[in-house]
Amino acid sequence: MRIAVDPNRCEGQAVCVGLAPKVFELNDDDEIVRVIVDEVPEEFEKRARKAVEKCPMAALTIEE
Numbered sequence: 001m002r003i004a005v006d007p008n009r010c011e012g013q014a015v016c017v018g019l020a021p022k023v024f025e026l027n028d029d030d031e032i033v034r035v036i037v038d039e040v041p042e043e044f045e046k047r048a049r050k051a052v053e054k055c056p057m058a059a060l061t062i063e064e
């Protein structure tokens, strides 16, 4: 499973980072989150899916 971020939607509230810090990353000066893994490891899939669901801007998309 892969996750894509829509940079036009992401506002950097970092909800996703809070839910899945091994999958998403946001530095202090970043406004747009980065997906730090190419393929989401199986052990983080549940958290990553939760992050996609909870993103307030609907900026994340799952690519199976």
Ligand code: SF4
Pocket (backbone or CB within 6 Å): 005, 009, 010, 011, 012, 013, 014, 015, 016, 017, 026, 032, 033, 054, 055, 056, 057, 058, 059, 060
């Ligand atoms: S939760 Fe959504 S809007 Fe917030 S940083 Fe993550 S992708 Fe961006």
